[in-house]
Amino acid sequence: MNVYDSERMSEALGEDGYEETLNPSEADMILLNTCHIREKAAEKVYSELGRFKDLKTVKPSLKIGVTGCVAQAEGDEIIKRQPLVDLIVGPQSYHNIADLAANAVDGKKQVDIAFPEEDKFSVLKGKRSAQRGPSAFLTVQEGCDKFCAFCVVPYTRGAENSRPVIRIIDEAKQLVQSGVKEITLLGQNVNAYHGDGPDGNEWSLAKLIWELEKIDGLDRIRFTTSHPNDMTPDLIEAHGQCKKLMPYLHLPVQSGSNKILKRMNRSHDAESYVSLISKIRDARPDILISGDFIVGFPEETENDFNDTMSLIKEIEYGQAFSFKYSTRPGTPAAERDQVPEEVKTARLHQLQDLIKQQQKSIQDKMVGREVQVLFERTGRFDNQLVGKSEYLHAVNVTDPTISVGELKQVKIMKSNANSLSGSLSN
Ligand code: 5AD
Ligand code: SF4
Secondary structure, three states: OHHHHHHHHHHHHHHOOOOOOOOHHHOOEEEEEEOOOOHHHHHHHHHHHHOOHHHHHHOOOOEEEEEEHHHHHHOOHHHHHOOOOOEEEOHHHHHHHHHHHHHOOOOOOEEEOOOOOOOHHHHOOOOOOOOOOOEEEEEOEEOOOOOOOOOOHHHHOOOOEEOOHHHHHHHHHHHHHOOOOEEEEEOOOHHHOEEEOOOOOEEEHHHHHHHHHOOOOOOEEEEEOOOHHHOOHHHHHHHHHOOOEOOEEEOOOEOOOHHHHHHOOOOOOHHHHHHHHHHHHHHOOOOEEEEEEEEOOOOOOHHHHHHHHHHHHHHOOOEEEEEEOOOOOOOHHHHOOOOOHHHHHHHHHHHHHHHHHHHHHHHHOOOOOEEEEEEEEEOOOOOEEEEEOOOOOEEEEEOOOOOOOOEEEEEEEEEOOOOEEEEEOO
C-alpha cells in the first residue's frame, strides 16, 4: 500500500508543479514513506534520515518529510529525534502535502496526523497513469477493526473504511486507458470491503470484482490482503467463476496453534482455516495459496510452533512471508511474556526451510505447463523480458518479438532459484 500511496502523492504533487526525481541530490523535497508494522522497518527510518544530513547542509532549502505509519505513530517525536525533518504527514492526510510543504519554510515544522472525516481519495489530485508498467495497485479499503494483539494497523491506518464503488471503477478505467492490464486491489483487510454501490446498497469485494471484470482491456484482477473470517461464499465462488480473477490467494493464518491464535485475537482456529482453504480449492483447484506467519509470539511453546509446522505441511504454500514477533508499543501483546530472541530465530529458520521446500516443489511442477504471462519489464540479458504468470511466478522469456505490456502464452521449460524460464507457445 505504501507503493500505491507514494504513486498517489507523487501524482498529486505533480499537479502543484513538482516533478519526480530518483536522484536525491537534485531534489527540493524528499519524502520518506514509512512502515511501522515491525520494529526493524520503523528503525530504518532514522538511519535513512541520517543519510540526508549532508544534502541539507549543501542545500538548506531542501524539505524533508516523513509520511506513512511511522509518521502517524510517532508524530513530532520524529522531529525531536531528527531535527532536520520539516514535515510529518500521516496516511490519512496525503491530500494536504502540497499545502504543508508550502508552509514548511523558515524552520516552521508541519505536522498533520489527523484522521479527517473527508475521504482523502476524493480530494487527492492527480491523474492515475501507467508510467510504472502494465500492473498497477488500487486501494479499495483501508484500516482495520480486527485488533490482532500484535498489530499496529488499527492504530496507524485507523478504522476500516471502504471507498465507494464508482470511484474505484473510475480509477480502474483511467489506469486501463493508460495501458494497465492487471490491477491488484489493496486493503489491509481487503476482503472486508463493503463500499457504497451505485445502486445505493453496500457492495462486497466479490461484487466489486465482477464489476471490474466488465472493463474492456483489463485482463487480470488480484487482491491483497485478506482475513480468513471475511472469505465470504461469494468471494470463494468468484475464484471459481471469474475469468479475470487470478488463481492466487494471500490468506494469512499467522499461527497453527489454537492457543496462540486465541491469544492473538484472530477469531478463527487452525481447523477452520484448513477447511476454508479446502473450500477455496474446491472452487479453484489450481489456486496458489500464500500466507503470513509470526513465530515467537508471546507464550509460544515448542508444541505451539509444531502446530504451525503441521498446518503448513497440510496446506502446502506456494509462497509465504514469515516474521519473528516484534513488540509494538501500544499493542496488547507487547505487555506479555516474551519468547527469547534465539528461540525466535531458530523457529523462523525452521519454518522458512519448510516453506522454501514447498515453494520450490510447487514452482518445479510448473515445468512443462503452459501459463499466461504479463510482461512487466526487460530482463538482464539481451531480448529478455520478465513477467508474471497467473500464479504470480516470475517468468523470464528471451524473444525479440515480445514487448513490455503484452500478455502471452508461455511454455515453461525450466525452474530456477526464484523464477521460471520458458518460451512462447506456438
Ligand atoms: N511482529 C511480527 N510480524 C507482524 N506482522 C504484523 N504485526 C507484526 C508484529 N508485531 C505481520 C503479520 C501480518 C504482516 C503484514 O505482518 O504476519 O500479516
Ligand atoms: Fe493487523 Fe491484519 Fe489483524 Fe488487521 S487483520 S489487526 S491488519 S494483522
